Amino acid sequence: MAISFQGYTGLYESALNLRSQRSEVIAGNLANADTPNYKSRDFDFHSALHANMSSPNGGGHMRLTHQKHYQMGGGSSGAEINYRIPTQPSIDGNTVEEQVEHAEFMENTLEYQAAFTLLNSRFKGLKAAIKGE
Template identity: 50%
Template sequence: MAISFESALGIHESAFKMRAQRAELLADNMANVDTPGYKAKDLDFRQALARQSGETSGVNLAATNARHMQGGNSSELGNPDVMYRVPQQPSIDGNTVEEHIEHAEYMKNALDFQASFQFLNGKFKGLTSALRGE
């Protein structure tokens, strides 16, 4: 009998990957806190996870003419879930990174990343014990 890792691991694998991607975006934001004109980016985790699991929400756009533009969010990274963050207090130089918010979001994401890791670890331990017949 074959084991499907996709069904065995569930949504935890996708959540783990998205947490890693979000950590990268937040680290980029913190690295560019003093760069004039830099726009802070973030990942809408719920929307990204829903898209990854096949659930869609919102409006579905249909192109009825060859000259219609494709709908949806776009970003320079090519990921439709990456969006620009709206600052609470804009800076004069156009930079939208707020260091205290980035640090808080990074720490929350790190805790969620650790939780996803523990869920995956538990799933693998369960698979290992099932294979051993324990």
């Protein structure tokens, strides 16, 4: 009997990929905190995960649904990147609020670590089943 790793790790693998991509977007915001007219961006993780998991290939990569969607990472994945609305606009047109970005980055990092821990426990369980423990 063959084991489908994508079926076994589907949600956690997709969550890790999306969390990693979201980290890149937030890190880009933080890197451009002093750039005039830079607009802070982000994407909704939960809707992206739902769209990813309901794709015809059963998860793995986000699909590009519109030609103007932002290309994420490398390959054929894509997600709708939205602009973050600032609570206190800057004079130079920059919408990056460092406190918000740091908080979002830390929350995303913690959730990445949680998904990684869950995926790791799945593999440990699989390893124990193979060994017959």
